[in-house]
Amino acid sequence: MIASVRGPVRHVGLDRAVVEVGGVGLLVHTTPATVAELRAGQEVTLETTLVVREESLTLYGFADPDARSLFEQVQTVSGVGPRLALAMLSVLAPDDVRRALAQGDLATLTKVPGIGRKSAERLVLELKDKVAAVGGGTGAGGTVTRPAGTPEEAVASQVREALEGLGWSTRQATDAVASVTGGEAAPTEVSAVLRAALRELGR
Template sequence: MIASVRGPVRHVGLDNVVVEVGGVGLLVHTTPATAAECRTGQEAILETTLVVREESLTLYGFSGVDAKALFEQVQTVSGVGPRLALAMLSVHTPDAVRAAIAQSDLTALTKVPGIGKKSAERLVLELKDKILAVGVDPADLAIQPAGAGADNAVHAQVRTALEGLGWSAKQASDAVQRVTDGVAAPTEVSAILRAALRELGR
């Protein structure tokens, strides 16, 4: 199991980074917010989980052990795989996910693309007691969306990233338009993507 990686960043994508470890470039899938924190040429330290499938080995990376632990925990629920777990952390912070589960906030959970009412109910049913058992006080957790990135090419990249996370083309387009329509609107891909994720998480 690859528990963490450390090395210079060779490439930063919208939802992935390539980190060189021992002369080998490792592709690490992350949330847009985590990818935006990385800089090409600078060293990155990511907590990682290796997901092994018959046809693939996929590495997922996180800026801290908290997000990694939650990523692994939500996958114990039937029907929740790594892509959906990563989408949850792309829309909400780890504390926000725990708060939504602890408070049975189905509305917050269903803001994640791919999670419907039944899936949200299953998450609450299977994880609520476990989250409360470790001493999490729902009242102390604020449900806040996590951190995205204006010419047409930049907007197209952001829309593609949002669609890849599960939103429809219209939802992605509307979100990008809302967050870029203003005097002080963000212009970089990562900034627009973070802003769009906040908008979609409302």
């Protein structure tokens, strides 16, 4: 198990980063909120979980042990794999996930792409008594900061790709991006467009 990685950030994407450890660049999948705090060249420590599959080794990273613990905990529920667990933490903050589970808040849980009512009920049933609901959650508002002046279609394409990676369909991603980029005061940076699209999809 690779429990953490520390080193300079070599690359930052919408939902991943490359961290150099001992001369080796490790690709770490993470949430937009975590990526938002990273900058190329910055020394960083990420709490990680290595998911081993027959055909792949995939590293998932988080800003703190709490998020990593919840990522691992929700995967104990049948039908919840690492991709869905990461989507949960991309849409909701750890505190909000725990609160929803503890209170049986199905409406909040079903905001996550890939989680329907039955899946949400199963999550609540199996985890309600295992999580502690805490206050202060602020949602998963963090996003990746990109330089201003990026061509509009390039920005839209990056955001659509990120949303599809989180589990929304191409149509949902396209509609959400279109709805938040149409007006004169519409956001133009990737970070702002992604944040607005996530809000739109969470309604």
